[in-house]
Amino acid sequence: MAAAGLAAQEAVCPLCETPREPGQRYCxxxxxxxxxxxVPAGREHPAPPLITQPTPPPAPPSTPSSPPGVPERPEPPAGxxxxxxxxxxxxxxxxxxxDDGSVPFPTDTPPRLVALLGSRTLIGRRSRSRGIFPEIDLSLPPEDIGISRAHALxxxxPGGPLTVTDLGSANGTWLGDSLRRVERGVAVELAAGARIYLGSWTRxxxxAR
Incomplete structure (x- = not known):
């Protein structure tokens, strides 16, 4: 009876301090x-209480990612x-x-200058459905249909070398008047005055500025 009286007086477990329900025999x-x-054998030292972490808030909707094979482009620094x-x-x-006679050569087309801003410039042809918007857009007139959508990068x-990488284009990327082919996925360093040939007629x- 004495043991029963002591048990009745214990409101919390003396071992792990877990609250005890009235009439409860085991913690x-x-x-x-x-x-x-x-305490049953092997339970002399109770496991530490489980600490739960607060549930993180849901992530905001993701923005459209670049198409496969096109690295993400960081925003250019201001100024x-x-x-x-x-x-x-x-x-x-x-x-x-x-020339295979399939397309005519665009005569009387003046040179177009494109400033290379930031750290990366995509060469290709625009595709709204695929989310491809190259900085050097060769879908502009006269459109060179021999250029892949994401052709080269x-x-x-800043302070680093200028390189070109073929992104797996259909018709290849070529360097110099000897038309040395750029291997897919391999960055090739370029010097000022370097010439890149691609598509049906684009040079x-x-x-350097």
């Missing part, structure tokens, strides 16, 4: 026996001037080397 946490004042210019123009000699980090000349 829910550590299995302490309030009647015999003993930083471009150190490179790309001169884009149809090249008759390059066109004649691969120029990388020009891009890189100029």
């Amino acid at each position: 829910e946490e550590c299995a302490y026996d309030f009647l015999t004042r003993t 930083v001037a471009a150190t490179w210019l790309a001169e884009v123009v149809p090249d008759r000699a390059y066109f004649d080397r691969g 120029l990388e020009h980090p 891009i000349t890189l100029r």
Whole structure:
């Protein structure tokens, strides 16, 4: 009876301090026996209480990602001037080397200058449905249909080298008058005055500012 009286007086478990329900014999946490004042073998040291972390708030809706094969492009720093210019123009000699008669050469097309801002410049043809918006957009008149949507990538980090990487284009990316092919996925360093040939007739000349 004395043991029963002591058990009745214990409002919390003396081992783990878990509150005890009226008439409860065993502690829910550590299995302490309030009647015999003993603990089952192997339970002398109760497991530490589980600490739950607050549920994080739901993530905001994600913005559209770049298409496969096109690295994410960071925003250019404010107030930083471009150190490179790309001169884009149809090249008759390059066109004649691969002319199959399927498309006419665009005559009387003046050169177009594109400042290379930030650290990356995508070369390709715009596609709204695929979310591709290249900085050097060769879907503009005269559109060069030999250019892939995401054709090649120029990388020009501040203080770093200028490189070009073919992104797996259908017709390849070529360098210099010897038309050395750029291997897919391999960045090739360029110097001022370097010429890139791609598509049916496009020549891009890189100029330092």
